[in-house]
Amino acid sequence: MTSMDSDSVSAIQVSCKQTRFQIENPSYRELDIEGLNITVSAGPPTGATKAKGKAASRSTGLEILSDATLRLKPGQRYALIGRNGTGKSTILRAIAEKLIPGIPEEARIFILQQTNDANDGADTKTNRRTVLEEVIERATERDELEQEIKTLSKGIDATEADDDINDAYGALRALRKLRYDRLQKRLFVLDKNARLRSGARGMQARKALTALEKTVAEATESWQQDDADIAAEVLQAETQEAADLLAELQIQAEPARLAHVESRAKSILTGLGFTENMAAKAVGDLSGGWRMRTALAAALLSDADILLLDEPTNFLDMLGIVWLQKFLLANSEERSDDTTSGGRPPRPPPTLILVSHDRDFVSAATDHLILLQEKALTYYTGDLPSYEASQAESRQHLHKLKDAQDKQRAHIQETIARNMREGKKNNDDTRIRQAKMRQKKLDDRWGLETNAKGHRFKLNRDMAGFHHTRRAEIEIPPEARVMNIVLPEPPDLRFPGALISLEGVCFRYGIAKRGQPPLPWTLDTVDLNVHMGDRIGIVGLNGAGKSTLIRLLVGDESSNRAQPTKGSVTTHPRLRLAYYAQDAVDAIRALDTNKGDGGVPLTALSLLTRDVEGKLAEGEIRALLGELGLPGRLASDTPLRRLSGGQLVRCALARLLWQRPQCLVLDEVTTHLDYETSTALRRALRTWPGAVVLVSHDRWFMRGAIEGEVNDETGSGSDDDGNGSDIDDGMGGDGGGPNGRKLVYRLRAGKLTLLEGGVQQFEEQLEKRVKKLLVL
Incomplete structure (x- = not known):
């Protein structure tokens, strides 16, 4: 499970609506959070400019969500849809690191990030593990369990030894060390809650943190207590407690259960393209793509409540993609076998949030859409093609309604003008009164003829309690600007x-x-x-x-x-000929390590200007980048290292297309x-x-x-x-x-x-x- 580092809290600022009447949700696979605001800041806020609450998330940085609603139903499969650079990966990270108040700390959340292998090279222990060992360790946290067993076993063995190395206090010391380590982890969680929450819940979180800090201080003092100060009855009680805890942990690490997990891990690795020889290789010997597959295997093996997959198909071939979509569908069914570690009963299928740009994969693997648009989240039940079709059909229907109503309005206005003209000419009060009544209808009661359910509009039912009687106008939602790429005409x-x-x-x-x-x-x-x-x-x-x-x-x-x-x-x-290589994005990122003229970071505009060598004017370069989705200041002011992967692809395409290839x-x-x-x-x-x-x-x-x-x-x-x-x-x-x-x-x-x-x-x-x- 991805842990939250110290920088992530300052980099991602989160706030949401909270209530003083906290009701714990019994389902860790379900989320219902309102008023969610997420902002990515350039760095940690300074003491002079530090804001509180909602103002903190909106003070500086790029706003990802504003007053949004995050709603997940247990066991459902969601696809998070949004354009490059809108913050999909940031939202997944905020969920995974439980930065959002309202996500229970007990919830088991596993995330596969696009750059999951970024730190593997610095982890010597990870590099020495085999692929199979790494997958099992990541998914089950077996190392932590085995380390606790090892610590207690060593202490108890020292206590029970019959030779000169007998240490009567060995089991007690091991138990107290274990308590201290567990309290430190709990302290980290409460410290994060105290920093993220405000108001009454924030005060409650800070009180809990203060109380735990006292407990940690007592545990530290107890761990460092001299042997001579420990009473005999305390020694006997804690020695027995250490033995009981060791027996409990050994049950959790039951070999038969771990063998079942290992068998399932091998099956997942095979589906992702690993042979037996590759699964036995050290992780440090793998390329970046195969390390990502290792991380994906761990995510699929994990016993998560919420599973977050960010671009899992990037390093898979078509066989792996088809296998993964079938696996996710099968895994969404209720589990009948005990696939969990730790002796816990079987758990229901996880709630899945998937980010992928493979349309066929997303349509096959998910049944709900979360659409990230204009800093808000909207939901749709169904796949992407059906959503697009329904949007087009709804827009077309509204266009027809509005056209028909506009014609009817023009006809009524013409009738009103004629009746008023003839009424005044002939002194016909009836016609004048009729014209005024029709005008009142246009002014006060013109608009939608049906309510949200499609039934005929009724004032006393659909607008009850309103002091005005004007109905809502027919509003056609603005159509998203369709991106249009124009490939240059090739020369003869x-x-x-x-x-x-x-x-x-x-x-x-x-x-x-x-x-x-x-x-x-x-x-x-x-x-x-x-x-x-x-x-x-x-x-x-x-x-x-x-x-x-x-x-x-x-x-x-x-x-x-x-x-x-x-x-x-x-x-x-x-x-x-123009050639787009698989590693084009990495190549551009490598270029950004070499600064431009005067040590200024490279941007898409400066890189392309350097490539064309004066063969295109700046206006032509900007037009090309704009057509590919890199307009204005995004092209000229944003360093390449800050562009998303999709934006870097656009930059790489621009470097090819200006040459007008055949x-x-x-x-x-x-x-x-x-x-x-x-x-x-x-x-x-x-x-x-x-x-x-x-x-x-x-x-x-x-x-x-x-x-x-x-x-x-x-x-x-x-x-x-x-x-x-x-x-x-x-x-x-x-x-x-x-x-x-x-x-x-x-x-x-x-x-x-x-x-x-x-x-x-x-x-x-x-x-x-x-x-x-x-x-x-």
């Missing part, structure tokens, strides 16, 4: 031909030693031609050689592996992108006249960008205009896209095979494998 090639051609390409890493058989081929006789307008998708599991194939395709000199062992790679002499080679470009940006890029790639070679584990993105699928894009931020017709940008072609080929290949065992059924065929093959791997 002047003469036809393949952009890139691979013929009989073979590649292997290294050379076999003398007397040993040759090393296996990473790529074996690969033939691939890329023409203008082609859409080529490459799928396969991790380690299949996709990135190797891409590096050969683009001639990536930085890898020193750009030449095939056999075969040939030829390119069009006038080809402009071929885009994209290797996992959607890893950090939010839904709006992924949708905009998907739409732009589908209609762009250049060639696209795409490697991705995102099934939804692959189906749209490569296969041209559009029927699953509805609502705000999608390709659909709400009437079922796709937006046409005038480029023509099949379904608004280019006239090139649309091909999906699978790379397996070095062989590149065309999938006639496309992404769907590959997914069906993976689901068959998942059925064999999924063992709960």
Whole structure:
């Protein structure tokens, strides 16, 4: 379970509504918190500027939530949806570290963060553990239990020894040391409560903290007490208490139960792609991606009340993604087996909050949405496509109602004017009175004809107690600005031909030693031609050689592996090729360690200005960054290190697109992108006249960008205009896209095979494998 460090309280400031009548919620899997405010500050507040209560959270820094409601129902699966940089990860962290008043300290909350492996390199003990040991230790906190058993056992053994090393006070000292350590942990919790709470509950928390501080002082004094001052009856009683506590802890560490946990851990690691040899490796020998999988395995194994997963699919291949969504669905059912540690009874399934930019994964793994928009949280029961469809349908319905009502209002106003004119002309008081009554209706009783439930509006029922009689106007919620990425028109090639051609390409890493058989081929006789307008998708599991194939395709000199062992790679002499690598975000972050001119931190604008070398004016650079979602001061004033992963992806794309390429080679470009940006890029790639070679584990993105699928894009931020017709940008072609080929290949065992059924065929093959791997 992620612990709260000292900096996190100052970095994330939280306040919410509290009541003096505190009612403890018996379900640790449920939250109902109102008036929630979360602000991220640049650093800890100073004594001179330190504010209290709600003002503290709004005084400085970036406001994430303002007067929001956080409501979680036990055992439900939620997807937290929001644009890059809106604070989704911050909200998860505030929940995990229990910074929000109202989250019980007894609740077991486990979080997988995007950067969970950041501190592993500094933890020598973690690096020495095997993957299996690390997963079990993180999930069950077995080390803490084993350390307590070890401390008590050592003290009791010293007390019961028959030789010269007999220590009659060994068990007593071990027991008092254990009490002291537990009180220190409790002290940390109460200290945090006292700092986070205010008013009557804050006073109560500070009283509890003061009382515990006295208890800790007494425990410290007791632990350091001289042997001569300990009475014989106290020695006997505490020695027996130590023996009883040791027996209780040993029951909790029952080998059979731990063996069951170990078996389940092995099953989860297998589902996430670990072989037996990899599970036996030391954690320190793993790459960052495999460390993230280790952290994910620990999260899935944990016996949590609330499980928080932040981008769990970032380092998974498509097999791992399909396995994970099936696992989460199966794990949401009531547990009938005892999978918990510590001798506790079986626990119900956890409440899940998931952040992911993989639309297919989110739609399959969750059944509720939490939408982070305009510093507020709104809730929807259903998946993302149904939400977008309902929003589009509701907006369209309101438009029709308003249009009809506007026409009716214009007709009534025309009738009123005519009746008043003719009434005054003919001295007809009846017509004048009728016109005034209709005008009063327009002024006082015009608006919605139905209430929130769809029933006909009744004044005495729907507006009871109001001193006025004016109904609410029909208000159409503002439609979110649809992000639109415009890919630059590629220059003319002047003469036809393949952009890139691979013929009989073979590649292997290294050379076999003398007397040993040759090393296996990473790529074996690969033939691939890329023409203008082609859409080529490459799928396969991790380690299949996709990135190797891409590096050969683009001639990536930085890898020193750009030449095939056999075969040939030829390119069009006038080809402009842009390559987005898997590590593009990390590469930009590394650039930020090198300051710009004069030691000023690099920004997106200064980085791109340096790249273009005067070939574009500043206004053109700003326009390009703005189209990709980095407008104004975000591009010019925000250092690269402060941009989110998705914003750094946009910056990397800008570095490619200004060159006006004829071929885009994209290797996992959607890893950090939010839904709006992924949708905009998907739409732009589908209609762009250049060639696209795409490697991705995102099934939804692959189906749209490569296969041209559009029927699953509805609502705000999608390709659909709400009437079922796709937006046409005038480029023509099949379904608004280019006239090139649309091909999906699978790379397996070095062989590149065309999938006639496309992404769907590959997914069906993976689901068959998942059925064999999924063992709960």
